[in-house]
Amino acid sequence: MESLTLSDVEQKYYSDLFVYCDTDNTKKVASNGRVLDLFRAAQLPSEVVLQITELCGATRLGHFGRSQFYIALKLIAIAQSGLPLRVESLNSVKDLPLPRFVVGKNEAEARHAALYQDSDNQGLYPASATSVIPRPPGRGLQNKKGPPTSTSLPVHEVIQPHGPPVDTQPEATSPVVSPHQSPPTSPLSWRKHKRQHSGGNVDRQQSVPAAGAVWTQFREPQSGPVPGEGMWSSHSPPLPSQESWVSFTADTPPSSTIPAIHPSSVQESTTIRTVASAAMTNEIQRQSSAYDDPWKITEEQRQYYINQFKSIQPDLTGFIPGSAAKEFFTKSKLPILELSHIWELSDFDKDGALTLDEFCAAFHLVVARKNGYDLPEKLPESLMPKLIDLDDSAEVPEPTAEVGYSASPVEVTPNKSPSMPSLNQAWPEMNQSNEDTAIVHPVPIRMTPSKIHMQEMELKRTGSDHNHPTSPLLAKPPELNEETKLTASMKFVAANAVGDGYSSSDSFTSDQEPITRQRSQSGTSPEALKVVAPPPPPPRPHASHSRSSSLDMNRTFAAASAPGQQQQNNAIAFPPAVPPRPLIHFNQFQAFAASEKPTSLPEAKGASGPFAPPPKPVRRRLKSEDELRPEDEQHGPQKSNIIAAVLATQPSIPRSIGKDKKAIQASIRRNKETNTVLARLNSELQQQLKDLLEERISLEVQLEQLRPFSHL
């Protein structure tokens, strides 16, 4: 190719660019990836780029060798300054500004160009001004460190313009920077700028002071995570391990470059910000802060995403349905195929809706794609939905409050279908409507790492405790006679067994009190998961229960039939459990009581199984309280047998959950609650015992009084 003479500055700049593009380190760069991005970022029409490629000989060779690359860069600079593309102009043009590569196009860019084209020194800045890609390393070096290194550390844009004033600072930081002699990580700097933009909020024409402030602001969060070089080095493939950029910039902020730069950089930062903002028309584009690290979402970005989320779906714990998300992301003008891929990546639980976390991840990916970054094949870790902790703590208390501890009869929420998509989307409604509704049968819920999901599952799970067999048990009336007392306690257990069958293995988790429930809800998600996972899915299995297909039920039935409880056979689908009496006193267990009632009712309403529509059991309970009371005695002995049988079958209430600490804690909590429940039951039963004893004594006295008469 024609010989190319480059100035020192150009030489350094180009070599950095080359190294940046030369990911394979083969000293020749294929015409793809970085190179194309670079050329694209040069903001030249594609035919010009093609022409350049051809001119520099890359098309001949099939790849960009170093010289071709340099020629191409120079031609880009020529084209950008408006000169016709000629091979001769390569060497003839004097004082050619360095090629500019921008992320976004705008007039500010031109302004920058003008700003930086006055002198050689500043010739390097056009690139920097445009916020992107390689910072003239030499420049940076000059700025940052006295002795320029050949490989040049990427100079942060901000720093660059302030070469002279900043010289001392660079010296100070040079020792820090020196280890990072790796090629400039332009994408990083690019990203940083973007970040800044996101922080700076789109305002193209920001006032200088504001710009400076933003700049500072931008730097600070950036410096936060950056100190660890290792962090930077763990970039994903698109970002080569070019820590120098990152560390460099990271170092600079703390090391006083900011203050020094602040006054002088204000202007530049303004321009940078404006320049760097991608040429996206909608808000998404404005907030195209590049992802740090490389996919991490900054605070400002996250805030922006959250605001966007709110605009679509005011409830932060809710979901954005697929259609709304589709409209929203279509506005970003990305091709549908890419949007589809982004969706696949970000919809972590595959439910057809986006939670806040998923939405942030999707938005972030859109932003990244807009800035030219290729989409990953798998969701980067930093975008995984579990990162939504920030919102979780805020959001969770609300749902817990809402989830209510429905004291009133619960009705099976229509949402409780086994289908996951509807299930997920039903959660918000469920949470809100939980006060009186929703018998929360444990429903199979797809396990997601999302804490929100976990929390919701937890909520749902604990909500289901209303229905829990144990809850009504607490309501055992004091009037139970001894047997019934005993049976009541056994029933309690039996009820738990039943509860196991249809609610969850965590039988004793039912908390009558909202407080305890809240405790469990604020508990860990694994608890909910655990709770949800083992129990069988709702309606159908329940039905199977009623058909006594479960082993427990079979045994129960067997035990029941042994004493000859035909009446109760059907009903015994539920452990002989609670005589309706207790239910009277403890309204909150109506739901459960309702389910319990069928068992206690010999009328074998249990034909429909315990899972008959809850209102029915409730009604039954209410009206048959009285009838059941006398029946209790009969049921008692029978029930005791059954209860004993059921008790035997009672699966260990704390089912071995010990997978992780959270689960253990959850089970501990559950057990504590169970303990309280049992303690209450115990006290009630004691009371009943006392009453019965009194009764007995009075009867005996009466008998004694009568006996003399009988003898008479």
Next chain:
Amino acid sequence: MAVCIAVIAKENYPLYIRSVPTQNELKFHYTVHTSLDVVEEKISAVGKSIGDQRELYLGLLYPTEDYKVYGYVTNSKVKFVIVVDSSNTSLRDNEIRSMFRKLHNSFTDVMCNPFHNPGDQIQSRTFDGIVSGMMVQTA
């Protein structure tokens, strides 16, 4: 390990078809097309019973000397067809079933994507990945 996997829409046009490239792909297209007749026949045969009861997995549709064709139809009449090499005798029915199950799951995921219009060709990379995992690895 399949040599060809195809997803056919309700209207019997292909949504996705992928074969081991070394072989004559047209042959597989033709095979899949002819297997549709068998699928229809099987569906209609069970048509009397309630749709719910209908087995989704159709089993071996028909064998030829070179390969065997298995079919699976969803409740929305989307058909999955897997062509396996006859020489691959180690493939048991269970494995085919699990392959179909995986296909069905990833197909569901594709459908859940709001950017995917039902009736479009399936262009999801995840789906491609899953299918590649099931294809014979030689190609």
